[in-house]
Amino acid sequence: MNSLLSIIKLGNPILRQSSSLIENIQDEQTQCLIDNLIMTVANANGVGIAAPQVSISQRLFIVASRPNPRYPNAPEMEPTVMINPKIVENSTEIVKDWEGCLSIPGIRGLVPRYHWINVEYTDRNGELKDNMLVDFVARIFQHECDHLDGVVFLDRVESSQDLISEEEYQRLQNLKT
Known part of the structure; x- marks a missing residue:
């Protein structure tokens, strides 16, 4: 039975x-975790969630970009299960943009990330996938992959001047629209 984590x-x-x-991957507990992560990220208005964020230290995350109150301009995509993911190639171009995290509520940071990445991961059916990700979805992948290595976005922010409250971030976003 599925439940919020x-x-x-x-x-x-x-x-x-x-x-x-x-x-x-076909283990019943792993498959149940996947379903629960998908439900949890949607309920929390996230665009991604990693297993360590729900106290499970395994190399698994969900990329689930879609417009929501926290990310109104996010591109729409089906939740994608990524097991044992890795970056196999990346752009030399680094782009800074705002990130938040369900495990660090109330704060956004301006985080440098690769503009594009080629990635490999295994899906929930055990199939090896490789994809090229760009822009926002590449950012989500890098953010979630960091969680698998014990890194949070605050570790990547270059200066405390690049931090902002969630409330101020939302106010500035509303001024843009």
Whole structure:
């Protein structure tokens, strides 16, 4: 049975651990975790969520870009399950943009990321996939991949001047529209 999972917050030591590879993708617990992560990220108005954010230190995340109150301009895509993901190639161009995190509520940071990446991952059916991701979806992948290595977006912000409250971020976004 599917259920919403509790999202842990910054300070929980699991967020700072490297995650383990998933060996048995078809395992019932893994498949249940996938369904619960998809439900949890949608409920939290996120665009991605990694297993460590729900206290499970495994190399699995969901990329689920769609417009929502936290990301009104996000592109629409089906939730994509990414197991044992890795970046195999990346652009030399670095782009800074605002990121938030379900495990760090109330704060946004201006984070430098690769503009495009080629990635490999295994889907929930055990099929190896490779995709080229650009812009916002590439940013989500890099953010979630960091979670698998115990890194949070605050670690990538270049200066405390690049931090803003969620409330101020939303106010500035509303001025743009």
